[in-house]
Amino acid sequence: MQKRLGKQTVVFEAPPRIAAGGTIVGDVEGEGPLGSYFDLVLQDDTWGEESWEKAERKMFEHAVRRALARCAMQPPQIDLLLGGDLLNQIITANFAARELSIPFLGLYGACSTMAESLLLGSMLIDGGYAERVACAATSHFCTAERQYRFPLEMGGQTTPTAQRTVTGAGASLLVAPGYAGNAQFEHIFATGGTIGRVVDLGITDASNMGAAMAPAAADTLAAHLREKECSVTDYDVIVTGDLGRFGSEMFAELCRDKGIDLANRHQDCGNMIFSPAQKVDCGGSGCGCSAVTLNAYLLKRMEQGDFTRMLFMATGALMSPTAGMQGDSIPGIAHAVVLERR
Amino acid sequence: MQKRLGKQTVVFEAPPRIAAGGTIVGDVEGEGPLGSYFDLVLQDDTWGEESWEKAERKMFEHAVRRALARCAMQPPQIDLLLGGDLLNQIITANFAARELSIPFLGLYGACSTMAESLLLGSMLIDGGYAERVACAATSHFCTAERQYRFPLEMGGQTTPTAQRTVTGAGASLLVAPGYAGNAQFEHIFATGGTIGRVVDLGITDASNMGAAMAPAAADTLAAHLREKECSVTDYDVIVTGDLGRFGSEMFAELCRDKGIDLANRHQDCGNMIFSPAQKVDCGGSGCGCSAVTLNAYLLKRMEQGDFTRMLFMATGALMSPTAGMQGDSIPGIAHAVVLERR
Numbered sequence: 132m133q134k135r136l137g138k139q140t141v142v143f144e145a146p147p148r149i150a151a152g153g154t155i156v157g158d159v160e161g162e163g164p165l166g167s168y169f170d171l172v173l174q175d176d177t178w179g180e181e182s183w184e185k186a187e188r189k190m191f192e193h194a195v196r197r198a199l200a201r202c203a204m205q206p207p208q209i210d211l212l213l214g215g216d217l218l219n220q221i222i223t224a225n226f227a228a229r230e231l232s233i234p235f236l237g238l239y240g241a242c243s244t245m246a247e248s249l250l251l252g253s254m255l256i257d258g259g260y261a262e263r264v265a266c267a268a269t270s271h272f273c274t275a276e277r278q279y280r281f282p283l284e285m286g287g288q289t290t291p292t293a294q295r296t297v298t299g300a301g302a303s304l305l306v307a308p309g310y311a312g313n314a315q316f317e318h319i320f321a322t323g324g325t326i327g328r329v330v331d332l333g334i335t336d337a338s339n340m341g342a343a344m345a346p347a348a349a350d351t352l353a354a355h356l357r358e359k360e361c362s363v364t365d366y367d368v369i370v371t372g373d374l375g376r377f378g379s380e381m382f383a384e385l386c387r388d389k390g391i392d393l394a395n396r397h398q399d400c401g402n403m404i405f406s407p408a409q410k411v412d413c414g415g416s417g418c419g420c421s422a423v424t425l426n427a428y429l430l431k432r433m434e435q436g437d438f439t440r441m442l443f444m445a446t447g448a449l450m451s452p453t454a455g456m457q458g459d460s461i462p463g464i465a466h467a468v469v470l471e472r473r
Numbered sequence: 474m475q476k477r478l479g480k481q482t483v484v485f486e487a488p489p490r491i492a493a494g495g496t497i498v499g500d501v502e503g504e505g506p507l508g509s510y511f512d513l514v515l516q517d518d519t520w521g522e523e524s525w526e527k528a529e530r531k532m533f534e535h536a537v538r539r540a541l542a543r544c545a546m547q548p549p550q551i552d553l554l555l556g557g558d559l560l561n562q563i564i565t566a567n568f569a570a571r572e573l574s575i576p577f578l579g580l581y582g583a584c585s586t587m588a589e590s591l592l593l594g595s596m597l598i599d600g601g602y603a604e605r606v607a608c609a610a611t612s613h614f615c616t617a618e619r620q621y622r623f624p625l626e627m628g629g630q631t632t633p634t635a636q637r638t639v640t641g642a643g644a645s646l647l648v649a650p651g652y653a654g655n656a657q658f659e660h661i662f663a664t665g666g667t668i669g670r671v672v673d674l675g676i677t678d679a680s681n682m683g684a685a686m687a688p689a690a691a692d693t694l695a696a697h698l699r700e701k702e703c704s705v706t707d708y709d710v711i712v713t714g715d716l717g718r719f720g721s722e723m724f725a726e727l728c729r730d731k732g733i734d735l736a737n738r739h740q741d742c743g744n745m746i747f748s749p750a751q752k753v754d755c756g757g758s759g760c761g762c763s764a765v766t767l768n769a770y771l772l773k774r775m776e777q778g779d780f781t782r783m784l785f786m787a788t789g790a791l792m793s794p795t796a797g798m799q800g801d802s803i804p805g806i807a808h809a810v811v812l813e814r815r
Contacts, residue, residue: 134601138552139576141602182799210480211668219561220793221581222801229671229804234481236589236668237806239563239581247578251593258600259476260483278795326553326578329571451562453620457524459564462571464579 134257137358139351141250142323143257147264149249149470150306151315152426153197155190157272157298160415160423163405168427169299170197176273176298183273184218187300191216191227191269194300198265198426201315202304206231209304211255213248214267215239217296217418218278223269233265241447242344242373243327244268245301245422246466249443252305253321253468262310267302270417279452280337292339294375294401294416301422303430316434324468325355329449331462337450340416340461341378341401344446347463348374349385351444355467356391363394367438370429371465372421372445373401375414400424421445433472441470476599479700481693484665489598489606491591491812492648493657494768495539497532499614499640502757502765505747510769511641512539518615518640525615526560529642533558533569533611536642540607540768543657544646548573551646553597555590556609557581559638559760560620565611575607583789584686584715585669586610587643587764588808591785594647595663595810604652609644612759621794622679634681636717636743636758643764645772658776666810667697671791673804679792682758682803683720683743686788689805690716691727693786697809698733705736709780712771713807714763714787715743717756742766763787775814783812 132144154169161172171193178186195212199205212233216223221237228235240247248266255261273283275296281287305321306314330350334343348371356362363369374382379399386393400421401414425443433441444467455461474486496511503514513535520528537554541547554575558565563579570577582589590608597603615625617638623629647663648656672692676685690713698704705711716724721741728735742763743756767785775783786809797803 135552135603144601184795184799210477215581218793219795220583220791222791222793222796225671225791225804225806226796226801229673232670234668234670235806236593236808237581239557239579241562251578254597254600254602258596258602259486260596260600261477326576328574328576329567331571449562449564449567451560451564451567453526453561454564454568457526459568462567464567464577466578 139354140325140358143253145257145308146320146322147253147256147305148308149303149316149319149430150310151198151201151304152430153194153302154423154427155194155300156423160297160299160404163409165404165428183271187269187271187274188223188226190300191223191267192230194302195231195265195267198302198304203313206233209233209263209265210261211264213238213252213264215244216269217275240464241449242416242418243445243447243464243466244418245425246443246445246468249303249321249468250324250466256305256307262307264305265302266305268418268422269300270296270419272296272298275417289412290338291412292377293412294340294414295411296417297404297415297420299419299423301426303426316430318472319430319433320471320473322469322471325351327351327465329462329464331460333460335460337455340448341375341413342381343448343461344463345374345378345381345385347465348382348444348446349389351465351467353389353391363391363396366396366440366442369397369442371399373416374399374446375401377413439472443468443470481696482667482700485595485599487599487650488662488664489595489647490650491645491658491661491772493540493543493646494772495536495644496765496769497536497642498765502639502641502746505751507746507770525613529611529613529616530565530568532642533565533609534572536644537573537607537609540644540646545655548575551575551605551607552603553606555580555594555606557586558611559617582806583791584758584760585787585789585806585808586760587767588785588787588810591645591663591810592666592808598647598649604649606647607644608647610760610764611642612638612761614638614640617759631754632680633754634719635754636682636756637753638759639746639757639762641761641765643768645768658772660814661772661775662813662815664811664813667693669693669807671804671806673802675802677802679797682790683717683755684723685790685803686805687716687720687723687727689807690724690786690788691731693807693809695731695733705733705738708738708782708784711739711784713741715758716741716788717743719755781814785810785812
């Protein structure tokens with residue numbers, strides 16, 4: 132069987148299953164439209180820790196443990212942990228991996244991390260190198276703001292294109308198709324995906340992440356449709372990670388330029404997670420945004436049969452304060468995973 | 474065929490080949506014992522760019538192009554780029570990936586990145602998802618010092634356990650075993666490897682990276698020998714990434730505690746790249762250290778038959794200024810790749 136189509140797209144011979152998901156979010160996310168779907172909503176975003184960074188790593192660890200618990204598993208039964216976060220040196224993932232003591236490959240794909248980890252995890256299971264892989268990503272509003280933008284204590288105003296970094300950790304447990312143990316989901320399989328390229332249309336505004344990521348999302352979608360020789364209508368839903376309201380409009384326009392009609396099938400996790408009444412400008416962002424929306428909401432809807440084929444495409448803005456200060460623009464990347472109900 | 478042994482170790486069914494390597498280093502590295510092996514020695518560590526960061530990304534890009542040129546290939550002929558660096562948001566790798574326009578999966582494994590990328594690239598080729606994968610890692614003394622320690626302009630004194638971050642970029646081109654085109658190396662195959670866990674013995678000194686990484690190296694070596702049911706003497710050489718002089722002593726001691734005799738087979742890239750006369754304290758470090766030593770020196774010696782079986786184990790100190798300020802220790806990780814001459 133041909134496992135590679137064209138340059139960027141892969142197809143799995145024996146599609147791995149997503150057996151379970153685990154999610155933890157902050158209070159603002161808990162008050163949003165998806166609030167009732169999350170496993171745990173924190174009332175205190177330090178979760179009793181001394182710093183937001185320490186809270187974030189505790190969230191990463193516990194989202195993984197939550198997904199495993201749904202399959203009655205403990206960390207020593209997991210072959211591999213794949214994941215990352217937005218903090219420098221991915222300290223959230225590193226420190227959580229230390230606590231979990233699972234063999235670990237650290238990833239940095241900014242907000243595309245959830246899709247990057249699912250894509251890699253699926254290839255490693257289908258390739259025969261692992262049977263159970265935990266994939267996870269986190270972000271935290273307070274740690275991200277102070278690292279990427281301004282100290283929260285400053286109380287700065289946001290711009291109309293700004294998005295709010297989601298405080299949330301999401302984890303998926305991928306298993307080899309023969310797995311017959313306890314599971315939250317029985318019907319969800321990762322059947323393929325498309326590896327993204329770094330795309331840059333020259334956006335330099337750190338408060339306009341959606342615009343920085345939209346070109347990468349359009350590039351990856353176009354590559355996917357071309358290489359897999361399929362069309363938008365082959366999917367019930369095409370989900371992007373965190374383009375937000377403005378980025379989603381730009382994504383639709385860039386797709387139109389490439390001759391792709393999204394046919395009302397596009398949804399964005401950044402638009403789903405908050406309601407307009409929450410006044411979060413253009414929606415949610417951060418790698419936790421797509422991680423929790425997928426694991427808490429989208430997979431449950433898929434399992435119960437609301438849709439059969441989903442293209443999950445998490446988008447990352449490869450933003451760096453250092454590069455920004457040196458006059459650089461913000462490149463983007465998007466990785467896509469095909470999830471099917473069988 | 475069993476592709477997985479125990480929890481952490483993998484074996485490749487059809488081992489991918491390393492067809493070529495490319496390296497660029499700074500002037501201090503050029504004056505060291507391996508100086509004549511590097512493809513390009515920069516006399517100016519900004520390489521004509523406005524900042525060290527911009528120089529570093531140019532080095533990453535050109536090390537990849539150099540490896541490809543040896544096989545008469547251009548970036549569009551490469552399926553996948555895997556790599557990373559030490560800078561926040563791995564901006565070196567991201568911006569280089571933008572220029573190369575190769576599908577890209579970003580990794581963060583600190584100084585273990587070269588082994589992490591070779592291990593993943595080999596699994597993806599052996600698994601059938603790619604035929605040609607470029608793996609690369611970089612570090613730069615000037616960008617690392619100012620991000621992790623002190624402004625260079627301060628002219629601070631180093632401590633006796635300090636290591637010097639290598640200014641260097643190294644890239645390997647991995648190809649599927651059937652490849653019959655131009656190549657620098659004909660006989661070097663990646664036959665397996667061991668994925669590391671995050672290990673932490675509580676080191677908190679940012680000038681003692683060797684001690685932070687040695688426990689992870691010993692943990693990964695022990696797992697490798699146990700799971701592969703082999704012994705140290707099955708390898709002609711066991712190469713660690715950048716433990717340096719002090720870290721290498723600690724590694725030997727930790728191995729002895731685990732009942733492993735290194736039998737004079739251990740060498741460390743951090744000890745090889747500088748001579749004692751260069752006064753770099755405990756040796757070299759940074760993910761460029763093992764990347765350039767492997768691609769410029771070790772692979773050439775292997776190709777000419779000086780040794781047949783090498784365990785290449787790059788070691789990463791998962792150090793973070795933010796975590797350090799919050800009182801955290803520096804965890805380490807080590808990934809190992811088995812390279813064989815056939």
